[in-house]
Structure formats: C-alpha cells, structure tokens
Amino acid sequence: MxxxxxxxxxxxxxxxxxxxxxxxxxxxxxxxxxxxxxxxxxxxxxxxxxxxxxxxxxxxxxxxxxxxxxxxxxxxxxxxxxxxxxxxxxxxxxxxxxxxxxxxxxxxxxxxxxxxxxxxxxxxxxxxxxxxxxxxxxxxxxxxxxxxKNNYGSGNHGNNKDNNNGKASPIPPPTEACGYIEAFVRHFAQYHPWQKGNRHESMLAMGRSARRKGFSKEEVEKLTSVMSVEIVGNGYTLQELQKDLSAGYQYVDLSYIPQETPRSLTVLTTDTFMPVSVENDQGKEEELSIKNEELRGSTPCIPDEVYANLPDFLKAALIPARTQRERDMLLLGLIANLSGCLPLVRINFDQRFYSPHLYILIIAPSATGKGLLTLAGMLPREIENYLKGENKRKKDTYERELMEWERSNQCFKKGTQTAGASTPGPKPEAPEYYHLCGAPSTSKNQIIRRLKNNGDLGLIINATELDMISGAIKQDYGKHDDVFRAAYHHESAATDYKVDGELIFVEVPRLALCLSGTPNQLPNFMHSMENGLFPRFTIYTCGARWKYRSAAPIKGKKDYVTLYKEFSLQVLEMYYFFQQSPTEVTLTDSQWEEHTTYFDRLLNEVASEQADAPGSIVLRGALMVARIASIFTALRKYEGAMRMKEYICTDEDFHAAMQIVQTTLNHSLLVSSSLPGDEVKSKPLKSYFRIRTVVESLPTTFTYKEIKEKALTKGISERSTCRYLKSLLELKYIDKQEDRYIRIKEFTDK
Known part of the structure; x- marks a missing residue:
C-alpha cells in the first residue's frame, strides 16, 4: 500500500x-x-x-x-x-x-x-x-x-519443445512485433503458459495484464496480431482471441487507487430565482431576472475528461453538438434514451436490482440547444418499428384464429359441422401489444397499462416541451405523477376505475423519461419538493448565450436525421444483443468505497445548510451514478461482443458516471431553490428592446452619465444599464475610448 x-x-x-x-x-x-x-x-x-x-x-x-x-x-x-x-x-x-x-x-x-x-x-x-x-x-x-534472457528455445512457431517431457513450450519464438510488445509476450508466457484447454483463461489474463501495464487500444491491436500467429489454430479461432483479449483488457484497472478526498461540488450560491409577483416593483423584478441569468450561466459543465473516455457509440452520437452546453444536454438525452433500450441489464444497488432507466430534465431558456434532444429521441425508433411489425403479425394471427373460431362455433351451434369435427375450443384471447415509445400526453390508466404489458422491456417517454406532459398530468384522466415516482424505484402501481371494470396492476414498472422545458414551464410540472418527484430527475440548467452561427450545410457530411437513423439501427442491434445476453453490472469494492465516502460527505454538507435541506437530491444521485455506470458498462460489453453474464465496470466508466452526477447535482440544488411552492404568480409583461431605444436616442458618442440618466427615465436601473453596456461592448455594437462610448454598429431593423 x-x-x-x-x-x-x-x-x-x-x-x-x-x-x-x-x-x-x-x-x-x-x-x-x-x-x-x-x-x-x-x-x-x-x-x-x-x-x-x-x-x-x-x-x-x-x-x-x-x-x-x-x-x-x-x-x-x-x-x-x-x-x-x-x-x-x-x-x-x-x-x-x-x-x-x-x-x-x-x-x-x-x-x-x-x-x-x-x-x-x-x-x-x-x-x-x-x-x-x-x-x-x-x-x-x-x-x-x-x-x-527469457529462456527462449528454437524451432518453428507453435512446435517448440522444452525440457519437461517434450511438451509444447509455453514461450513463443521471436516475432516481428515492436520490441516492447515482444518482451511483454515473452515475459507473460513464463508465468501463463498457453496450452490447449487453458487458452481462453490465459488470453483473458493477458488482456488484464496489458491493461495494468497501460497498453493503449492500438497496442492491444498489435498484441492481438502477434498472438494470432502464436496461438490461433487447433480449435481456437481469431475471433475467440480478439474477444478474450478485449474482455480481459476491459476488466477493472487494478492499479487504480481511490482518492482520499473525492472531488467536492462546486460551491454555488443558493440565492433564489423564484418568479416574482405583480406587486414587486420593476427594478426588483429586473434585478431578479439578471440574477437568474447569472446563476444559470454559472452552472458547471460536464468535465472534458468524461468525453475523452466515453464508449465509441456515444462519441459518434455527439457529433451534432457544437458547444459545451449542447454537448452536455445531448449526452444526457442519449443516456436517458439508451437507458430504456437495454433489456435485461441490471445493477445491484442497496440489495435491490435496478435496470438502467433514468429520468432526465433539461431546464433552460429558449434557443439554448435543447432541440438536440429530438435527435436523442430518435434512438429507440427502430426498436419501436420492430415492435410495430411484431404487433401487426400478432394481430393478423389473432384475427385469423378468431375468424376460424367464430366459423367453427357457428357451425357447431347450427349442427352443420363436418363429421369427426371437434368441439370448438375456447375463444382466442387478444394478444398484448408492445410499444417502447410512449406519448407525453397520456392518461394514468394508459401509462400503467403500457408498463404492465411491456414488463421488462419498459417504456420511454420523450417531451421537448414540458407543457406536453404537465398539461396531461393536470387533467382528470391524468394525475399520473405518482406513477412516475413509483416507476423510478420499480415500485408497483395500479389503477382500478369503475368505468374500466378491471384492476390494472404493474408489479415492476420500468420507465425512462427525457424531458426539457423553459424555467417558466417548470412550476406547472413540479411546483415543490414535497411530493418527491423532483429529486428523481437528473437536472441540467444553463443560461442563454446569444450568438448566431451559420446554418449553411457542411459539405461532405450527412444530415443529422440520416445520421441518427443509422444510430437507431445500431440501438436495435443492442436490443437484440441484450435480449439474448442478460447482463449484471457490478462495481468493485474500491469503487463502492469511493461512492459511499463521497455521498456520505456530500449529504452531511447539504443537510448542514438548512433545516429543510434537499437531502433527497443527494440520495437519489447515488442511484443515478449506478445507473449511468451500468449504461456505459453495457455499451462496453456490446462493443466487445462479449457474452458473460457478469460484467465489471471499469474505473474510467465509474468515474465518468460520478463526474456527470457531481455536475448535475450542482444544477439540481440550484434549480430546487426556484420551486415556488404555492405562491406562483405570473410575471408582468414588459416591453422588449428597451436598451436599444436608449442608445438610439443618444449621439454617436456619449458618456456613461448620459446613458445612465436616459435609461433611468425609461425605468432601467443603473445595474441593468451596466449589464447592457457590457453586452454591447462584447457584441461590438459600441466601443469604449477613455471615458466615452462610441456607437460603431447599428442595430438590426425592428
């Protein structure tokens, strides 16, 4: 140690x-x-x-x-x-x-x-x-x-003899590989002889050893090439070699030493940015608006190192993102949708098995990049198309059997059935139809019915506007936010309305949600922390950064819809793969130790801030880490085409999951301070482009005192004026020379 x-x-x-x-x-x-x-x-x-x-x-x-x-x-x-x-x-x-x-x-x-x-x-x-x-x-x-120096003998590849009863030598002869790989193979062979019957175990061990010694993926490919000469044959194929080395290489990095002091949350102010009432004066309202924008803009981004170590599928799917904020939101949308596309993937958390299903909620002003979530919502499309085809096949079979049964039953009643014909059996039952993608506007009965029919498959709901789903929840047929709360922890849900005449009961619901909306839409969906829905979401928020970028097509590049149709086909292959290969993701003891240490300390810090601290956000964050880690690990298993039931999360994927949740916990704690409870009132309307009229009414060259006095007559506070001046300087509408400002660019037409 x-x-x-x-x-x-x-x-x-x-x-x-x-x-x-x-x-x-x-x-x-x-x-x-x-x-x-x-x-x-x-x-x-x-x-x-x-x-x-x-x-x-x-x-x-x-x-x-x-x-x-x-x-x-x-x-x-x-x-x-x-x-x-x-x-x-x-x-x-x-x-x-x-x-x-x-x-x-x-x-x-x-x-x-x-x-x-x-x-x-x-x-x-x-x-x-x-x-x-x-x-x-x-x-x-x-x-x-x-x-x-390494006890090498002479002879042809694979036919060397040692001094041990003429058995095949465990040490391969020289190859044309680079020196360090050749040395690695020779040294490894001294302790792990590969003979018929133990080649799988030896190559798994070699893959693990290569990982501990810091081999890159390119070096592993060279190692595979070297070993293909030495070991392939006599019932052991190149495909088996590649799978064994890859599985061993993806095993946990045993050289990792957990940090003694895990990274703390970035310290953010918890000043509220609650909507203000009509009674508030205009200056205070504008101060709060400025504060809101500053706080949303100060939230941290997911660290770059997370993106450097992502599975290959996610790296390719992030191509449409052009800014850090877009990249973060698209990544969260991708993992939310993928969480519902990995059947029979499980992780044991607090002595209960959970599927990867996640709830993601993006809260940001308009035109901040939330629209990229529509691309993420395309990932399950081919699975849905496949299920629709299966539903049609089942429906056609059912209708054919029903028609035959009705014909036989009619003949039996009339006594016109042919001699030797058997008595008609029971009436065929209508089949259950599966739909992976659910509509955001739905009833409580329907969502429970979908969850019951789908079973382990689960359900995915995407909504790019929170109003789509909050509007349905407020209707008499809705009120299904309790179903969302239960499904997050796979707790049973049921409905039994007189009009239906039957009990609809789902024992283990599995649901993934990917939602986005503006700050003003949030109170209609969740107005407080009291019912427990808010902590179940992985929250991300950001401020608007107004900068126009060219919309011209990129020559030689596929449009993003076509690109994501191809990604959706890959997700369908993942669906087939995991249906045939159930997967239990496990974390190592050192990973669980770091996980426990971090969330124990964070919970204490959050609880010490205030009496009614949102500690449930931290507790649910611990489960989010496990689920995100299971998604990354499942992708590694699929990319390696491995079939073992138990798959251990690598340190890179575990830390990526930790860093994502550490980031989003900052966002969750901040956004929780804006939940208005029962005191929501609409903001008063106000005219837009207020600073434009002030600047245009001034001479081309003006002083700070002149613009301040002019702005005050328009009801704009001095602090707001300073903020506007800073923005105009950054956007190069004005320039500052000594103690005067010069207008250098005209505003666009109104």
Whole structure:
C-alpha cells in the first residue's frame, strides 16, 4: 500500500502529456535505463558499492523494501527499436558484477520506477555511455540475448519443445512485433503458459495484464496480431482471441487507487430565482431576472475528461453538438434514451436490482440547444418499428384464429359441422401489444397499462416541451405523477376505475423519461419538493448565450436525421444483443468505497445548510451514478461482443458516471431553490428592446452619465444599464475610448 502511494518516474524518457506511460506514448528518450535487483537482503550495501564504481551508472538507490536496489545506467539507446537489445546486453554485465539476477519485468521501455527517500543514494552527474554497441560488434552472438534472457528455445512457431517431457513450450519464438510488445509476450508466457484447454483463461489474463501495464487500444491491436500467429489454430479461432483479449483488457484497472478526498461540488450560491409577483416593483423584478441569468450561466459543465473516455457509440452520437452546453444536454438525452433500450441489464444497488432507466430534465431558456434532444429521441425508433411489425403479425394471427373460431362455433351451434369435427375450443384471447415509445400526453390508466404489458422491456417517454406532459398530468384522466415516482424505484402501481371494470396492476414498472422545458414551464410540472418527484430527475440548467452561427450545410457530411437513423439501427442491434445476453453490472469494492465516502460527505454538507435541506437530491444521485455506470458498462460489453453474464465496470466508466452526477447535482440544488411552492404568480409583461431605444436616442458618442440618466427615465436601473453596456461592448455594437462610448454598429431593423 505504501509503495502504491508513492510517485513514480519514467526513467527512459518523457511520455505525452495527460496520457498513460504506455510505450506508444513515449515522445522523447533520455538515453537512460532502469534495472531492479530484488531480494539482495544483507548484500544490498555491498552491491550498491560495486555499482558506484561503474562509470556508466549515474544513479543508484535502495528500493522501498530496503532489501533491493534500483540502478540507473546511461545506456545511450537512441530509438525504442534498439533499446531491448541494448538493455539485455547491459543486464548481462550487471548480473555478472552483482552475482544476482535483475528483475525481467523492468525490461519494458517505460516501466515506472518508484521515487523513495534514500539517505545513501548515489549520483554521478557526468556518466559515460555503456559500450553496448562495441560489445555487440565484437561479439555478434549477443544478439541472441533477447531470446536466452527469457529462456527462449528454437524451432518453428507453435512446435517448440522444452525440457519437461517434450511438451509444447509455453514461450513463443521471436516475432516481428515492436520490441516492447515482444518482451511483454515473452515475459507473460513464463508465468501463463498457453496450452490447449487453458487458452481462453490465459488470453483473458493477458488482456488484464496489458491493461495494468497501460497498453493503449492500438497496442492491444498489435498484441492481438502477434498472438494470432502464436496461438490461433487447433480449435481456437481469431475471433475467440480478439474477444478474450478485449474482455480481459476491459476488466477493472487494478492499479487504480481511490482518492482520499473525492472531488467536492462546486460551491454555488443558493440565492433564489423564484418568479416574482405583480406587486414587486420593476427594478426588483429586473434585478431578479439578471440574477437568474447569472446563476444559470454559472452552472458547471460536464468535465472534458468524461468525453475523452466515453464508449465509441456515444462519441459518434455527439457529433451534432457544437458547444459545451449542447454537448452536455445531448449526452444526457442519449443516456436517458439508451437507458430504456437495454433489456435485461441490471445493477445491484442497496440489495435491490435496478435496470438502467433514468429520468432526465433539461431546464433552460429558449434557443439554448435543447432541440438536440429530438435527435436523442430518435434512438429507440427502430426498436419501436420492430415492435410495430411484431404487433401487426400478432394481430393478423389473432384475427385469423378468431375468424376460424367464430366459423367453427357457428357451425357447431347450427349442427352443420363436418363429421369427426371437434368441439370448438375456447375463444382466442387478444394478444398484448408492445410499444417502447410512449406519448407525453397520456392518461394514468394508459401509462400503467403500457408498463404492465411491456414488463421488462419498459417504456420511454420523450417531451421537448414540458407543457406536453404537465398539461396531461393536470387533467382528470391524468394525475399520473405518482406513477412516475413509483416507476423510478420499480415500485408497483395500479389503477382500478369503475368505468374500466378491471384492476390494472404493474408489479415492476420500468420507465425512462427525457424531458426539457423553459424555467417558466417548470412550476406547472413540479411546483415543490414535497411530493418527491423532483429529486428523481437528473437536472441540467444553463443560461442563454446569444450568438448566431451559420446554418449553411457542411459539405461532405450527412444530415443529422440520416445520421441518427443509422444510430437507431445500431440501438436495435443492442436490443437484440441484450435480449439474448442478460447482463449484471457490478462495481468493485474500491469503487463502492469511493461512492459511499463521497455521498456520505456530500449529504452531511447539504443537510448542514438548512433545516429543510434537499437531502433527497443527494440520495437519489447515488442511484443515478449506478445507473449511468451500468449504461456505459453495457455499451462496453456490446462493443466487445462479449457474452458473460457478469460484467465489471471499469474505473474510467465509474468515474465518468460520478463526474456527470457531481455536475448535475450542482444544477439540481440550484434549480430546487426556484420551486415556488404555492405562491406562483405570473410575471408582468414588459416591453422588449428597451436598451436599444436608449442608445438610439443618444449621439454617436456619449458618456456613461448620459446613458445612465436616459435609461433611468425609461425605468432601467443603473445595474441593468451596466449589464447592457457590457453586452454591447462584447457584441461590438459600441466601443469604449477613455471615458466615452462610441456607437460603431447599428442595430438590426425592428
């Protein structure tokens, strides 16, 4: 644990910023190499003294255990290709001097070295290069050290023999792969021999080992190419190799160490931006309006690193987004719709199994990019079309059977049936029809009926205007917000109206909601926190940023509707895949520990703010993390075409889910302060373009005092005037020179 917490250095060179220390990320070589001698025990000091006398050793230190050495050699290898041989030649010399073997794992060109405190560390600022080239020229047989250092034998691929009863050698011969991948394969084969009967397990282990060592996806592809030569055949196919390596690679990154202090929520003011009443004076109303816009604009965006590690499907589907806010809203819309398209995907949360179904609500002014959610709503379309085709087939079969039954029953009653004809059986029952996509304007009876018929399939409702769904809830046939609350936790719901004559009961409802609307539409949908619907939504809000962008078509690019039709076909394939491959997503112990630590601390912080704190937002946020993580993990399983029932969430996907929820919790807490309770009153109407008339009434050049006095006569406060001036400067309608403003651009026509 202590060693794992220490910082590390890559001795051999500098890797690309913000990337792993995989060999493919090595940008610049240092000419140095690191050797590790473990278990020297009481000989540690003596061996260190031997190495200090070598002119090509610039540094030595005792390892963290106190029983080994880290030795740095000025190897002067100039390319990654010549490094392995140079390393092996020098390694032989050091082992002869020390009379002790070096750790072969450190032959990897970017093997990290722990930085530890050593009061007796040795440093030589002017070392000489190790003469490996001269030694190789004098003795060309040293080129075979790459094989002999790893106990390589000779022979044809796959037919090598060792000294163990003539069995197939577990160590493959040299290949044409890059040096570090070849070294990795050879070293791995010493501990995980692949033989007929254990090849699946060995390749899964190799994939996990490649992940721990920081292999990039491109390096894994090269590794697959190398192993296809060594292991494919005799009943083991290339497809099986690719699946095994991919499954192992996607396994949890065991090198991850949970942060001791998870990232806190961004501190945001909780000043209300509640709609004001008619009685409020105009100045206060405008102050609140300005405050509302500032608060919505200050909400955080989902971090860029989340997008860097998303599954490939989501990365491709985010192409239409052109700004950070559009990207965030589209991502939330995508995962909301995908959450209802992954049948039989489950995650165990608090000793209950949940499906991924999410509730997403975007609250933002007009023209902020919410319209992209219509694209997200297209993802389930092909599944719906498939179900419609199945419904038609069932309907045709039912009508045909019903017609035949009625004919037989008629003949039986009249006694005209043919000899030997059997008595008509029971009347055929009408089939149940499935519809994945529900309408936002619906009745309580109908939504419960849909949830009951669909069962595990669940239901998805998209509404780009909150009025579509809030209007239905307020009707006598509606009032189904209690169904929304129950479905979020898969709690049973029922309806039993006299007019229907039957009880409609759904035991485990599964529902996904993707809704959006303006701040003024929110109170009609949810006016308070009291009934518990608000905390069940993943909330996102933002302010308007008025900037026109070209609507000209992008040459060579598909229109977004056509693009999303193709994505919808992929989602249909996911639907088929998960129907045939039930999936239980699991989190690791370290992930659950970080999850518990973060939400426990956050709940305490929120509860300490006020007596009636919205702690339920935090509690539901914990479940949102699990559901989003299950969506990302399911996509990884689909992209890898894996079939195992249990699939472990990677650290990257877990942290992406955490960061998304950490961001949206900020938004939820802020928006919760605007819920008006029972005191909603309409805002008074006011004229628009007020600052325009003020500016146009002034000379081309004017002072701040002149515009302030003119604005006050129009009922515009001084603070509002400052805000307007700032906007006009940013938009380059005016320019400031010393203490005067100059109008440089005319307003558009009214």
């Amino acid at each position: 202590v060693k794992g917490a220490m910082p590390v250095v890559i001795i051999e060179g500098i890797c690309r910023p913000h990337c792993s220390h995989a060999a493919a990320n090595l940008e610049k070589m240092s000419g140095l190499a690191m050797y590790d001698l473990d278990h020297l025990n009481e000989r540690t000091s003596a061996v260190k003294a031997l190495f200090r006398a070598l002119p090509y050793v610039p540094y030595t230190q005792t390892s963290i255990s106190g029983r080994g050495l880290k030795v740095i050699v000025f190897l002067d290898a100039r390319t990654p290709e010549e490094y392995p041989l140079a390393y092996a030649i020098c390694r032989q010399t050091l082992e002869q001097i020390a009379g002790h073997p070096c750790d072969g794992q450190c032959a990897r060109i970017t093997q990290p070295c722990s930085c530890v405190w050593d009061t007796d560390a040795y440093y030589n600022p002017a070392p000489e290069p190790y003469p490996w080239r001269e030694e190789l020229a004098a003795n060309p047989s040293l080129a075979h050290l790459l094989q002999t």
